[in-house]
Structures are given as C-alpha cells and as structure tokens.
Amino acid sequence: MLLQASIDWNLRVHILDPDPEAPCRHLATQFAVGSLLDYDTVYRFGQSVDVLTIEIEKVNVEALEALEREGKKVYPQPAVIRTIQDKRLQKAFYRQHGLPTADFILTDNRADVAGYADFLPAFHKLGRDGYDGRGVQRIASAADLHKAFDAPGVLEKAVDFEKELAVIIARNANGEMQTFPTVEMVFHPELNLVEYLFAPAEITAEVNEQAQQIARQTAEAFGIVGLLAVELFLDKDGKVLINEVAPRPHNSGHHTIRANVTSQFEQHWRAILNLPLGDTDFYQPSAMLNLLGEDGFTGPARYEGLETLLGMSGVFPFFYGKAITKPFRKMGHVTVMDTDMDRLREKVAVVRDSIRVIA
Amino acid sequence: MLLQASIDWNLRVHILDPDPEAPCRHLATQFAVGSLLDYDTVYRFGQSVDVLTIEIEKVNVEALEALEREGKKVYPQPAVIRTIQDKRLQKAFYRQHGLPTADFILTDNRADVAGYADFLPAFHKLGRDGYDGRGVQRIASAADLHKAFDAPGVLEKAVDFEKELAVIIARNANGEMQTFPTVEMVFHPELNLVEYLFAPAEITAEVNEQAQQIARQTAEAFGIVGLLAVELFLDKDGKVLINEVAPRPHNSGHHTIRANVTSQFEQHWRAILNLPLGDTDFYQPSAMLNLLGEDGFTGPARYEGLETLLGMSGVFPFFYGKAITKPFRKMGHVTVMDTDMDRLREKVAVVRDSIRVIA
Numbered sequence: 128m129l130l131q132a133s134i135d136w137n138l139r140v141h142i143l144d145p146d147p148e149a150p151c152r153h154l155a156t157q158f159a160v161g162s163l164l165d166y167d168t169v170y171r172f173g174q175s176v177d178v179l180t181i182e183i184e185k186v187n188v189e190a191l192e193a194l195e196r197e198g199k200k201v202y203p204q205p206a207v208i209r210t211i212q213d214k215r216l217q218k219a220f221y222r223q224h225g226l227p228t229a230d231f232i233l234t235d236n237r238a239d240v241a242g243y244a245d246f247l248p249a250f251h252k253l254g255r256d257g258y259d260g261r262g263v264q265r266i267a268s269a270a271d272l273h274k275a276f277d278a279p280g281v282l283e284k285a286v287d288f289e290k291e292l293a294v295i296i297a298r299n300a301n302g303e304m305q306t307f308p309t310v311e312m313v314f315h316p317e318l319n320l321v322e323y324l325f326a327p328a329e330i331t332a333e334v335n336e337q338a339q340q341i342a343r344q345t346a347e348a349f350g351i352v353g354l355l356a357v358e359l360f361l362d363k364d365g366k367v368l369i370n371e372v373a374p375r376p377h378n379s380g381h382h383t384i385r386a387n388v389t390s391q392f393e394q395h396w397r398a399i400l401n402l403p404l405g406d407t408d409f410y411q412p413s414a415m416l417n418l419l420g421e422d423g424f425t426g427p428a429r430y431e432g433l434e435t436l437l438g439m440s441g442v443f444p445f446f447y448g449k450a451i452t453k454p455f456r457k458m459g460h461v462t463v464m465d466t467d468m469d470r471l472r473e474k475v476a477v478v479r480d481s482i483r484v485i486a
Numbered sequence: 487m488l489l490q491a492s493i494d495w496n497l498r499v500h501i502l503d504p505d506p507e508a509p510c511r512h513l514a515t516q517f518a519v520g521s522l523l524d525y526d527t528v529y530r531f532g533q534s535v536d537v538l539t540i541e542i543e544k545v546n547v548e549a550l551e552a553l554e555r556e557g558k559k560v561y562p563q564p565a566v567i568r569t570i571q572d573k574r575l576q577k578a579f580y581r582q583h584g585l586p587t588a589d590f591i592l593t594d595n596r597a598d599v600a601g602y603a604d605f606l607p608a609f610h611k612l613g614r615d616g617y618d619g620r621g622v623q624r625i626a627s628a629a630d631l632h633k634a635f636d637a638p639g640v641l642e643k644a645v646d647f648e649k650e651l652a653v654i655i656a657r658n659a660n661g662e663m664q665t666f667p668t669v670e671m672v673f674h675p676e677l678n679l680v681e682y683l684f685a686p687a688e689i690t691a692e693v694n695e696q697a698q699q700i701a702r703q704t705a706e707a708f709g710i711v712g713l714l715a716v717e718l719f720l721d722k723d724g725k726v727l728i729n730e731v732a733p734r735p736h737n738s739g740h741h742t743i744r745a746n747v748t749s750q751f752e753q754h755w756r757a758i759l760n761l762p763l764g765d766t767d768f769y770q771p772s773a774m775l776n777l778l779g780e781d782g783f784t785g786p787a788r789y790e791g792l793e794t795l796l797g798m799s800g801v802f803p804f805f806y807g808k809a810i811t812k813p814f815r816k817m818g819h820v821t822v823m824d825t826d827m828d829r830l831r832e833k834v835a836v837v838r839d840s841i842r843v844i845a
Contacts, residue, residue, distance in 0.1 A: 134490055134513065135804045153515050154493065388800060388823075397796065406799035410769040437756070440765035441747060445494045464747075 128384065128445075129182060129376055130154045132392035143172045150448030166190045173199055180353060180399050182375050184212050185256065202300075202352040202399040203374040210349070211374050215254040215281050221369055224348040227341065228369040229360070230284040240266070240275035240282055248285040251275040263319055286368060288360040292328050293379035294342035295356045295391050297398040304346055305404035307391065309338045310379055312358075315419075318455055321378050323475060324415040326386060329468075330361065337367040345372060354395045356380065378417065378460075385443050385462045386413035411441070411464045414475045418444075418459040418484055420452035426486030428452035435481040441465055442478060451486075458484045487743065487804075488541060488735055489513045491751035502531045509807030525549045532558055539712060539758050541734050543571050544615065561659075561711040561758040562733040569708070570733050574613040574640050580728055583707040586700065587728040588719070589643040599625070599634035599641055607644040610634040622678055645727060647719040651687050652738035653701035654715045654750050656757040663705055664763035666750065668697045669738055671717075674778075677814055680737050682834060683774040685745060688827075689720065696726040704731060713754045715739065737776065737819075744802050744821045745772035770800070770823045773834045777803075777818040777843055779811035785845030787811035794840040800824055801837060810845075817843045 130151050133140050142155040145162050152158045161168040163183065169190035173179045178200045179191070191205035210216045221228040234240045240251055247269065253262035253276045264274040265285070275282075291314060295307040311328035312321050328335070342357045349355065356377030358370040380391030389397075389405025397404050420428070427450060436442050446459040461478050465471040489510050492499050501514040504521050511517045520527035522542065528549035532538045537559045538550070550564035569575045580587040593599045599610055606628065612621035612635050623633040624644070634641075650673060654666040670687035671680050687694070701716045708714065715736030717729040739750030748756075748764025756763050779787070786809060795801050805818040820837050824830040 131490065131493055135802070137509075137805045137807045150496075154513055156512050403793065403797035405796070408799075434762065437764070438762040440767075443494070446496045448496045 128381070129392045129395060132384075132390055133396060136396070138396065141172070141176055143168070148450065163187065170194065173201070178202065178399055180375075180395070181208065184208055184374065188212065200399075203355075204350070204352060207349045207351050207374050211372060213254045214252045214257065214371065215279060217371060218281050218283070220348070221345075224344075226345055226348065226369055227367065229286045232282045234275070234280050234282050236279070237273075237275045237277040240280070241272050243282055244269045244272065246282060246284065247271075250283045250285060252281050252283060254279040254281065286360045286362055286370075288362050289365075290328065290330070290361040291370070292330070292334075292338050292359040292361055292367070293324075293356060293377070294338050294359065295354060295377060295380045295383075295394075296342040296346045297354050297391075297394045297404050298346045298351050299398045299404060300352050300401040303404050304343055305394070305407055306339050306342050307380060307383060307387065307394075307407045308409060309335050310382070312379055318419075320419065320455070320457070321415075321417055323417070323479075324379060324382065325471075326382050326409065326413050326415070331365075334361055334365060334367060341367055341369060345369065349374075352401075353398050354380075354391060378415075381445070381460050382413040382415040382462045383407075383409075384445070386410060386464055411466050412468055412471055413465075414463045414471055416461045416463070416475065416478055417457055418446070418461060418482065420454055420456040420458055420484050422454045424484070424486040425453050426451060428458060429485050431483040431485055432481035436461065436478060439474060439477065442474060444482070452484050487740070487749075488751045488754060491743075491749055492755060495755070497755065500531070500535055502527070507809065522546065529553060532560070537561065537758055539734075539754070540567065543567055543733065547571065559758070562714075563709070563711060566708045566710050566733050570731060572613045573611045573616065573730065574638060576730060577640050577642070579707070580704075583703075585704055585707065585728055586726065588645045591641045593634075593639050593641050595638070596632075596634045596636040599639070600631050602641055603628045603631065605641060605643065606630075609642045609644060611640050611642060613638040613640065645719045645729075646722050648722055648724075649687065649689070649720040650729070651689070651693075651697050651718040651720055651726070652683075652715060652736070653697050653718065654713060654736060654739045654742075654753075655701040655705045656713050656750075656753045656763050657705045657710050658757045658763060659711050659760040662763050663702055664753070664766055665698050665701050666739060666742060666746065666753075666766045667768060668694050669741070671738055677778075679778065679814070679816070680774075680776055682776070682838075683738060683741065684830075685741050685768065685772050685774070690724075693720055693724060693726060700726055700728060704728065708733075711760075712757050713739075713750060737774075740804070740819050741772040741774040741821045742766075742768075743804070745769060745823055770825050771827055771830055772824075773822045773830055775820045775822070775834065775837055776816055777805070777820060777841065779813055779815040779817050779843050781813045783843070783845040784812050785810060787817060788844050790842040790844055791840035795820065795837060798833060798836065801833060803841070811843050 139156040141157040147160045163186040169187045173194040188209045195201045218231045248267045251264045291312045298304045308327040310326040312324045315322040346355045356373045360368045383390040387409045441464040443462040463474045498515040500516040502518050506519045522545040528546045532553040547568045554560045577590045607626045610623045650671045657663045667686040669685040671683045674681040705714045715732040719727045735750050742749045746768045800823040802821040822833045
C-alpha cells in the first residue's frame with residue numbers, strides 16, 4: 128500500500144524483502160530479496176538509496192545506525208526504532224517523558240514475574256520480537272504466573288478500559304506535525320488483532336483532545352520523522368493512556384486510503400521526503416474490517432462472498448496478494464464508508480457475514 | 487492508472503506496449519514489448535490471457551476479431567473498436583441509430599471536400615488515425631479548403647456550442663449500465679486537448695438528462711462491454727449532440743480516481759469482468775487540469791511548483807512517469823476538490839499558475 132501511494136508521484140522505490148514471492152515484487156522499481164535482520168544485507172541495500180524507510184520494526188538497527196552516521200537519511204530514525212523494538216525501552220521512555228501509560232514493572236525472567244503477584248491482573252509482554260498478539264500473555268491471577276515469558280519483559284498493569292483508540296501522527300524533518308482523526312478499534316477477543324475499526328471514534332471532545340494531544344507529545348518526544356501510530360486505552364475514568372506505538376503505516380490507518388483526503392501512506396512519503404504534510408480530514412465516516420484467513424483452511428486463497436461486497440456502495444475490498452491463506456492470517460481488509468453512522472454499522476455487519484477467505 | 491486500479495483486487499495484468507520504457511513496465515504482472523498494430527503480435531499476446539482489453543483504439547482489430555471468434559473474451563468488442571477507429575463509420579453509426587450528432591458529409595479526398603463550400607464552417611476530420619487533436623482541421627470558409635486532408639474523411643458541420651460535456655458510461659456483459667455524472671470540459675484554444683474539466687457540469691437538469699440519456703442510448707446501440715466515454719456538444723439552443731466517443735478510460739474521467747466512490751478505471755475492470763458496476767456518486771465537486779509539457783522545453787522532465795501544490799488541501803497531482811517532456815505532451819494531471827464551487831475555481835487558478843513541466 129505504501130508502494131501504491133508512491134506511483135502517482137513517480138517515486139523510484141527499491142524494496143528489500145525476505146520473501147521472494149512478496150506480493151509487492153511486481154510493483155517496486157527494484158526488488159531485492161534478503162534478510163532485514165542481517166547487518167550486511169541491510170547496510171548494502173541502504174547504501175543504494177537516497178532515503179531509507181521501514182514498514183516493520185524488526186530490522187537490523189545497527190546497520191541503520193551505521194548508514195545514518197554516514198549521512199544517509201534514515202526515517203524513522205534508528206534511535207526511534209531501537210526504543211520501540213523493545214517494549215521495555217518503550218515503556219521506560221513514556222515514564223521518562225511523563226507520557227501517560229499503564230503502570231509497569233520491568234522483569235528479567237519468569238521467576239522474576241512470580242514475585243509480583245500483588246500487581247495482577249496484568250499483561251506480561253516480551254521485550255522484543257512480539258507482533259500482532261504474539262509475545263503477550265494475560266496474567267489474571269497467581270494461577271496464571273506460569274504463562275509468563277522466561278525472558279526479559281515488562282509486566283503491565285491491566286487497564287480496565289472502555290475503548291481502544293488510535294491516533295496516527297506524521298512529523299516531517301521541519302518539525303511540522305499533523306494528526307489523523309482519532310479512531311476506535313475493536314480487537315478480536317482471542318487473537319489480539321484489530322477485528323474492526325470505526326473512524327472517527329465516538330468519544331467526547333474532551334477525550335478526543337486528550338488522545339490528539341498525547342499523540343503530538345509522543346511524536347515530539349521521539350522527534351520522529353515519519354508516521355507514528357499511537358495506540359491508546361480510554362479507561363473507565365475517561366483518562367487516555369498510551370498502549371504502544373508503531374513508527375510506520377499501521378493497521379489503524381488503512382481506512383484513510385479511501386476515507387481521507389490524504390492517506391496514511393501518502394502522509395508517510397510526505398513526512399520522510401520533508402514535503403508539506405497533507406490534509407487529514409475525512410470525506411465520510413468509515414469502518415475497516417481485517418480479512419483474516421478462516422480457521423480450518425490452509426492453502427491457495429479463495430475469497431467467498433466477493434460479489435456481495437462489490438454489489439454494495441461504499442464498500443472497498445483490499446486483498447494483499449498473499450497466495451496462501453492460513454487460519455487468522457491477515458489476507459486483506461475491507462473499508463466501508465457511509466454518511467450515516469447507522470447505515471455504516473449495518474453495512475459492516477453485512478460485510479462481516481458475507482466474506483470468507485478459504486482455501 | 488488502469489493497472490493501479492487492479493492492484494487492490496490482485497488482478498494479474500499482462501501488458502503489451504510498443505515502448506520498452508513505458509512507465510507501467512514496473513507495475514504489470516508481465517510486461518511485453520511489441521506493436522499493437524501487428525497482427526501476429528496482438529494475436530499471440532491475446533492467446534496468453536483470459537480477458538483482453540485496450541487503452542487505445544489504434545490496435546490491430548483483425549487480430550482481436552480472430553481471438554473473439556476463437557472464444558476469447560475481448561472487451562470492448564472488436565466490432566465496436568472497428569466502428570470507433572474510423573470517424574466515418576462512427577458518424578454513420580450515429581445517423582443509422584438516430585443518435586443526435588452534428589450534420590456531416592463523408593469525403594474521399596481534398597478535391598471532394600472542395601465541392602462542399604456551402605457546408606462551411608465545418609471541421610474536416612481524418613477517418614482514421616487522428617488522436618488528441620491531430621487529424622482535425624477547421625475549415626472556416628472556402629479560403630481554408632486547402633487545409634482539408636487528402637484522404638478519406640468526414641466533413642462535420644461546426645457546432646456553435648455553449649459548452650463541451652462528457653458522460654462516461656460502463657456496461658457489463660449482463661447489460662447492466664451505470665453512468666458517471668456529466669462533466670464540463672474546457673479545451674485548449676489551439677491544441678484541441680482538454681485543458682481543464684469541472685465535475686459535475688454546471689448545466690440544467692434538463693440538459694443533464696439529455697446528456698445522460700444519450701450516453702445510455704449510445705452504449706446500448708454499440709452493445710459495448712467496458713467503458714464508453716461520450717463527448718458531447720451543448721449547442722446554443724440547449725440541444726445536446728454527440729461529438730465523438732472512446733471505448734476505454736478517458737481523460738474526461740481522471741478526476742473520478744479521487745472524487746468519486748468508484749473510479750472510471752475500477753469501473754472498467756468491473757465491466758469487463760462482468761462484476762456488479764460500482765456507485766459513481768462523487769464526494770465533492772472537482773476539477774481536473776492536464777499537465778502539458780511547457781512550450782519550448784524538450785528533455786528530462788522537471789516539475790516546477792510541486793511544493794505549492796502539495797501544500798494545498800484537496801489538490802492531487804498525478805505524474806505519468808514519462809521521462810522526457812516535449813511541448814504540450816501530456817505529462818500528468820492534477821485533480822482539485824472542494825465542497826464549494828468558488829473555492830474550487832480559486833484553487834484551479836492557483837494550480838494553473840503554479841505548476842510547469844520543464845526540462
């Protein structure tokens with residue numbers, strides 16, 4: 128989607144991807160296969176381009192730091208990626224900068240976690256390498272302590288939240304910042320994946336201002352150049368807390384491709400190329416549903432119910448071109464738009480009941 | 487742009503293009519270089535795909551007819567392309583189907599045209615191979631008769647028009663039809679190229695209904711599967727006449743990428759794949775300016791004033807990735823959107839005065 132947003136501006140985009148069958152291979156100006164975790168691979172690739180950016184945090188930061196030292200433009204900056212890569216550093220960063228976030232304790236191993244039974248219920252999160260719900264365990268009570276990771280992590284007090292929100296913010300090298308409207312995410316009860324999202328969030332002006340303000344403060348604290356997706360909790364007392372952040376285009380901004388004047392992907396290009404940031408206003412309220420591979424199906428993907436979707440107005444399916452579906456694999460998403468919130472919710476229900484990714 | 491509209495649906499698109507440096511070469515699933523006018527090249531290419539479509543009418547129709555006879559889906563149908571390729575057949579088709587169009591006389595050569603001095607002022611149009619204003623001569627009076635083409639053509643009575651309009655219509659194999667809102671085009675006074683366009687057109691409901699109705703009648707008369715762009719004159723008496731048609735995505739629909747629920751490009755895919763046609767409603771009024779290479783500059787293209795455009799809200803530049811600019815070459819376009827027509831016109835003026843394609 129980032130590549131798609133580059134086409135109208137004729138940007139020459141070179142991609143490094145570990146998967147020789149990556150769906151984007153036909154869209155890039157140049158496509159190289161290689162590990163994002165290998166120092167030499169990343170370093171050599173970075174030398175061949177003018178500006179280097181990432182779409183996933185799990186990347187060799189040492190190579191990015193070397194490139195940055197040599198004067199290469201690397202956005203987001205390696206120091207930002209390094210902090211965000213490790214949930215322990217990330218949480219410590221919020222505390223250090225006075226940014227509101229759930230209380231937490233840094234833990235070294237499972238035995239360490241066992242000493243904090245009075246801190247429960249909490250979530251134990253692996254410091255590094257978690258992604259899309261992997262690397263997170265809910266520790267409701269002492270009986271769950273065996274589920275804690277036996278590796279450096281962070282024990283985070285469970286927030287009794289009303290809603291999960293997100294604000295995507297862009298910042299360019301001039302320091303110009305622009306937020307997208309606050310969205311509301313509904314997570315899959317088991318998978319810890321965004322199941323669907325409504326934009327804008329149905330929240331009070333006061334809560335919205337908290338969310339937008341926190342996003343601005345966080346982007347400024349990081350000094351990031353690029354996009355920062357700030358995931359937030361709205362607790363039962365109306366207080367907004369940072370859950371976690373991602374320094375790149377994010378699932379909570381996919382609806383912006385259709386619903387907003389500027390998409391998150393175009394905004395990322397604007398930010399890292401130090402262009403004026405785009406207007407983030409929306410044309411109509413929207414929703415986004417992730418299309419996950421149906422449980423029980425593995426193999427070449429088939430999309431059931433597609434004609435129903437294409438027969439509806441303001442319903443936009445996006446398929447990611449992944450050849451093989453697996454249970455709960457993110458295979459695409461659907462954006463739904465309407466001027467009326469009730470009709471929007473009705474459409475979302477029809478879409479959810481119509482489309483299945485099977486094999 | 488047609489390729490771009492295929493990406494979200496994972497369509498596998500193979501392209502045949504005579505230019506090895508065609509800007510789309512990095513976007514196609516497969517890219518083949520070859521002449522669109524060579525029977526064998528077109529025939530063999532067509533055999534390798536499931537559905538064949540075109541983006542330019544100047545193509546070997548005999549090869550398309552052979553493929554169609556063998557059961558290949560060729561949309562638009564070769565018979566439609568054959569009629570439209572030749573302005574003589576096209577005009578005769580309108581007369582035969584009772585579709586309103588300016589009066590005309592078929593002519594064989596220049597001497598032939600000279601016999602119709604009492605039919606002037608008129609336009610003499612080459613039967614075949616005209617494009618973007620090439621192949622059209624205004625014959626204001628007998629003194630201009632030497633400008634007539636010495637080849638088969640059509641002498642068309644000059645219409646004293648109030649406005650030039652266009653309606654793009656899609657028709658799928660089920661016979662479902664859907665029109666886009668009527669737009670208003672302003673042509674460059676010398677180049678016979680669309681200089682800019684406003685959507686929707688500022689016309690009465692009655693004129694709009696004529697335009698929409700003519701588009702439907704024309705698509706039905708052709709029985710076309712795919713897009714048909716119907717260019718129209720609104721004469722001083724409030725009567726709408728067909729100027730000419732194109733059986734493909736068209737310059738008069740480029741604004742739909744941003745301004746409409748469904749773009750003309752997505753609609754073309756829907757039509758030729760016999761999917762339900764998409765909603766053509768628009769989010770906001772829009773305008774489109776063609777970006778022509780500045781007179782006096784030939785060479786590697788540079789875009790002056792781009793930052794001004796990117797600093798405006800609702801202004802979307804599209805560059806076609808052509809490496810070399812030439813005087814008046816179509817290098818891209820800019821879509822401008824606003825909820826307010828006056829602000830829209832102001833923005834158009836700023837854009838027109840800001841951007842230049844130079845070398």
